[in-house]
Amino acid sequence: MTTQAQETREALGARLRGFRKDAGFASGRALARALGWQESKVSRIENGRQNASEADIRAWCETTGHEADLGDLIATVRHIDELWSEWRRQLQTGAENRQKKSLPLYQKTEVFRIWEPNIIWGTIQTAEYAETIFGEASHLFGTPSDTEAAVAKRLERQGFLYKGDRIFNVLLGEQALYSNHGGSEVMRAQLDRLMAVLALPRLSLGIVPRSAPLGIWVGHGFSMFDDKLVMVETYSAEMSVTQPGEIEVYMKAFELHRQTAVYGRVARGMILSAIDHFDR
Structure with a gap:
């Protein structure tokens, strides 16, 4: 992944971490339980170690009360996907x-x-x-x-x-x-x-x-x-x-x-x- 793509992914994760804390979820584990995810998934997304899908973003925003930010965040996810496209796959x-x-x-x-x-x-x-x-x-x-x-x-x-x-x-x-x-x-x-x-x-x-x-x-x-x-x-x-x-x-x-x-x-x-x- 390019530096720009990684930095964008990390910035997205930091923003999602803020949403989690604003909603009163003290830990990523607590939010993972609410979403029905594996415990480590929230941490990986927040720290930019895993791509968040559009479905992940939608669930995160709905659970933390940030539906108004959904469109902007999905646009960010799509931008990350566009930043780096492997030649072998293309x-x-x-x-x-x-x-x-x-x-x-x-x-x-x-x-x-x-x-x-x-x-x-x-x-x-x-x-x-x-x-x-x-x-x-x-x-x-x-x-x-x-x-x-x-x-x-x-x-x-x-x-x-x-x-x-x-x-x-x-x-x-x-x-x-x-x-x-x-x-x-x-x-x-x-x-x-x-x-x-x-x-x-x-x-x-x-x-x-x-x-x-x-x-x-x-x-x-x-x-x-x-x-x-x-x-x-x-x-x-x-x-x-x-x-x-x-x-x-x-x-x-x-x-x-x-x-x-x-x-x-x-x-x-x-x-x-x-x-x-x-x-x-």
């Missing part, structure tokens, strides 16, 4: 379904902010590059390989680059130009694709040079959808950030990376150098 039926889930989000987003320090962003990947990435994920997690269908859905997202008034602000670390996924031929084709997207009118592609004086550490990649959601991918899971204060942190991080990025002719030269590298 990909247990293959990658196509996960790619399909992205389409409605793309449909309603007006401004994208993307930071990828060491990989090409999915929406501007070639089919061959994407196929390699999905194959690597399937191998890592031991999940079904539905690469062809997953690639088709990923390429479907590229249609959003050409329709509507969406703005795409994309930052790549220079390392992304050299991280070899699929071999020289795949990489040359992918870099040619980057040259082509430089001309897209609503896509701004910046590259952060590896020797640039950074305003913040490189960190992890993330995708920001308007100012409402940030998606963060790690090796084991995908995290959704929706709290305004944390979204603001990611906004600041993006701006700090953007200030060290190069664009236009300089970015084109860096891509050409990477192409030359793979030609050799």
